[in-house]
Every structure is written in C-alpha cells, then in structure tokens.
Amino acid sequence: MNKKLLELLNQINEKKTMVQNLVEQGKLEEAKEAKKELTEMQTQFDLLKDVLDPEGNGTAGPQNVTPVPNKEPEDSTKEFANAARRGFRNATMTEGSPADGGYTVPEDIQTRINEYRSAKFSLSSLVDVQSVTTNKGQRTFKKRAQQTGFAKVGEGAKITAKNTPQFERKTYEIDKYAGYFPVSNELLEDSDANITATLTNWIGDESRVTRNKIILEQLQTKAVTAMSSVDDIKKALNVTLGQAFKATSAIVTNDDGLQWLDTLKDSEGRYLLQPDPANPMQLRLCAGATIVPVYVIPNADLESDTKTAKTRKIPMFIGDLKEAIVFWDRNQMTLMTSNIAQIGTLNAFEEDLTIFRAIEREDCTVKDDAAYVYGQVSITDAAVTGA
Known part of the structure; x- marks a missing residue:
C-alpha cells in the first residue's frame, strides 16, 4: 500500500482505539470530539485512495503492468476452515485439543467489567x-403543647395566668x-x-x-x-x-x-x-x-x-x-x-x-x-x- 495511505490508516486505527477508551471511561464529550476527527480522517483516506490507489491493489503506477504474484503467507485460520470443509479427512482435529486446532478457536473472554442490574x-x-x-x-x-385560649374575665375580676412556651x-x-x-x-x-x-x-x-x-x-x-x-x-x-x-x-x-x-x-x-x-x-x-x-x-x-x-x-x-x-x-x-x-x-x-x-x-x-x-x-x- 502507498506509504502515505498506510500512515493515515495507522492514525485512523489509533483514533478508533482512543474513541473506544474514552467511551469506556465515561468521557462522552471527549469521545464525540474524537469521533468527529475520526470521520474527517476517514474521509481524507477515501479521497486519497481514489487518487493513489484507484484499483485497490495498493499501487499508483500504470495499470497495464502485470503484477508479479506473491506467495501468500500461511493463515492458520484459513487452513483450519479449509480442513473443516474437507471434513478433516487428512488429520483428526478437535477444538478440545489446542495443538489440533483448538488454538484457532477464540474464547469469548471480555475484560470490560459488567455489572448486574440492581x-x-x-x-x-x-x-x-x-x-x-x-x-x-x-x-x-x-415543645408541642395544646393551647386552650384565653379565659372569659368579668369586670374587676382577676386575670388568670396562662402557660408559656x-x-x-x-x-x-x-x-x-x-x-x-x-x-x-x-x-x-x-x-x-x-x-x-x-x-x-x-x-x-x-x-x-x-x-x-x-x-x-x-x-x-x-x-x-x-x-x-x-x-x-x-x-x-x-x-x-x-x-x-x-x-x-x-x-x-x-x-x-x-x-x-x-x-x-x-x-x-x-x-x-x-x-x-x-x-x-x-x-x-x-x-x-x-x-x-x-x-x-x-x-x-x-x-x-x-x-x-x-x-x-x-x-x-x-x-x-x-x-x-x-x-x-x-x-x-x-x-x-x-x-x-x-x-x-x-x-x-x-x-x-x-x-x-x-x-x-x-x-x-x-x-x-x-x-x-x-x-x-x-x-x-x-x-x-x-x-
């Protein structure tokens, strides 16, 4: 792939990781800003790829040059899938045995902490x-107390005392x-x-x-x-x-x-x-x-x-x-x-x-x-x- 495209692709992957980390840390506003930058970087990559690598083969040279075929590296996952399609006729492979194919079967292990609802x-x-x-x-x-009100007093009679708070x-x-x-x-x-x-x-x-x-x-x-x-x-x-x-x-x-x-x-x-x-x-x-x-x-x-x-x-x-x-x-x-x-x-x-x-x-x-x-x-x- 073109060197400039490769550098930009690495930056995009780093930005994706940053967005994911910010979301997991609860920093949603910072994650939104990082997501905007990621979108702009992706748009820039798409535009440059149309110019530098229009056929998607990773080169920007003349299109009439016949590429030299390269031997693909061995892919253990692909080999396992091919063996499965053949019904494992050439070898006995089992998920329970790591060396016989078990290593290629991913375990569903999530390290992000989940909480039970409570x-x-x-x-x-x-x-x-x-x-x-x-x-x-x-x-x-x-203190709370029941008040009784004033007492009726006649002319010249004595006024009685009342309770104070x-x-x-x-x-x-x-x-x-x-x-x-x-x-x-x-x-x-x-x-x-x-x-x-x-x-x-x-x-x-x-x-x-x-x-x-x-x-x-x-x-x-x-x-x-x-x-x-x-x-x-x-x-x-x-x-x-x-x-x-x-x-x-x-x-x-x-x-x-x-x-x-x-x-x-x-x-x-x-x-x-x-x-x-x-x-x-x-x-x-x-x-x-x-x-x-x-x-x-x-x-x-x-x-x-x-x-x-x-x-x-x-x-x-x-x-x-x-x-x-x-x-x-x-x-x-x-x-x-x-x-x-x-x-x-x-x-x-x-x-x-x-x-x-x-x-x-x-x-x-x-x-x-x-x-x-x-x-x-x-x-x-x-x-x-x-x-």
Whole structure:
C-alpha cells in the first residue's frame, strides 16, 4: 500500500482505539470530539485512495503492468476452515485439543467489567440532612403543647395566668464509619478495565448502604402500629399524623410492601396504586381524598420480619421523614489512597499494593416522632408471592 495511505490508516486505527477508551471511561464529550476527527480522517483516506490507489491493489503506477504474484503467507485460520470443509479427512482435529486446532478457536473472554442490574435507593434523600462542624451539639425546639385560649374575665375580676412556651433540646454525637480496600498494583497497571472507577463506585454504594442502615435503626425505635388494610393507612394519615403532616407525608416500604399495596382495590375493583401522571416513575396511593406518594426500598436493604413461620411482617413507614429524622453529617465521605501505608499485618509498600481508605463521620436522631407512623402489615408468604 502507498506509504502515505498506510500512515493515515495507522492514525485512523489509533483514533478508533482512543474513541473506544474514552467511551469506556465515561468521557462522552471527549469521545464525540474524537469521533468527529475520526470521520474527517476517514474521509481524507477515501479521497486519497481514489487518487493513489484507484484499483485497490495498493499501487499508483500504470495499470497495464502485470503484477508479479506473491506467495501468500500461511493463515492458520484459513487452513483450519479449509480442513473443516474437507471434513478433516487428512488429520483428526478437535477444538478440545489446542495443538489440533483448538488454538484457532477464540474464547469469548471480555475484560470490560459488567455489572448486574440492581435497585438502589438512598433514604438520605427523604430525611433532613444537616451539615455540622463539631463532633457533638444540640438543637433547641419548642415543645408541642395544646393551647386552650384565653379565659372569659368579668369586670374587676382577676386575670388568670396562662402557660408559656416550653422548650427542649435534641442532642447529636458524631460517630466514625470507615473501611479499607487493598488492591494489587499489578491489577491497577495491567488491567484494561477501569478498576479505580469500579472500586470508587463500590465504595460509594457502601456509603449509601451505611446511611440507610443508620436511618432505619432510628425509624424502627418507635412502637409498631399493626395494619391490615388501606383504611389503617388512611387512619394513620388523617388521625395519627393529622393536618400538621398529612400534606407532606409519604409511604416508605420494601418490595413486599409494594406487592401488597399493588393488590389493593376500591369498591369498584380499581387498583389504588397508580403512577403519578406528572411523573410516571413515581408511584402514589390514591384512596378517595387520600393521595400519598410511595417510595420502595429493595428487600435487600429493608427486610421484612420473617421470624414467625409462614408469616411476613412488612415495614410501612408513613409520614413526613424530613420532620421525623435528622441526619447529622460531620464530614462527607473522604476517600484516600496510599501505596506505603501499613494496616495490621498488611504492608502496602512491601506487598506492592494500593490501599483505598474511606471514612465518613455522622449521626442520626429522631427529631419528631409524631411526624411518622411505624406500621407493619402481617400477611402469609403466599399472599406476598402471589402463589
């Protein structure tokens, strides 16, 4: 092939590799720009080839010159295909034996890291998250009290004293949560997969699961309210929570709870769980005048109680969780790496490792237990699975 065409072809192949790497690294804007350059290079190659190599034989000389035939190099793949067409009459070749043809059969090995699909939900998006700068502290709240109004007073009579506002304080104390993840430097250097990005995403999920666990521990400190029908949910909203919280309330449950809610019907047989027309991905329970959004946490993160045989107690948190729970964030997760650190018997320098260390400091407390109801729906496993 013409030298200039060959050089341009090599550049095109390099650019293709660059585009592929950028896409795998998630750098889509840079990949788009590289793709534009690749398109221009391909156009340039096509134009030059029409001039320098119009017949596609790799030369730009006179077309009446008879080319000297060259002996083609042996192609193991072609030889294997030819042997297969002959029915392997001249030799016994098997895929299971590498020397007898197995080497020519490619293995389907993909080093790019694939992930199984999983459902993820962060409860911190529903609660009150407050950033703090000290390891402990307090917040002052006015106590909830029923006011009775002024008393009727006759002319010249004494005016009676009324109760004044009372206050209370909520205390937080920050705890540390952490973990480390050792990775060999050979893996980081030799793998064509983005191990660092994959591990960073994994650590981010560890943080999400940690926060969910802390928040759920606080939500489950309240006494359980048994529920068995949509009427129990409406009572929790209308009476227990009342007008102070009903308008901003939501239902938080797990996959089992979603299944139970999804089977509830009105008197005309219409399902009560419906998508929000303004946001089809958001579910809501519509029961008469009661319309409340529903958030679902996977069973893996919020388990049902299955201690009783054949009975499943499904958690059902109903209320305004931003008023119910406050999450004190002292310092968002910090991630550090070191190739010289030593942890116990693990020596990163001596063992040629890179250690990823994640630390976050936080606390979680109940701000107002009147803002939510901790409900439980008890049903048989057959009712959950639909069996």
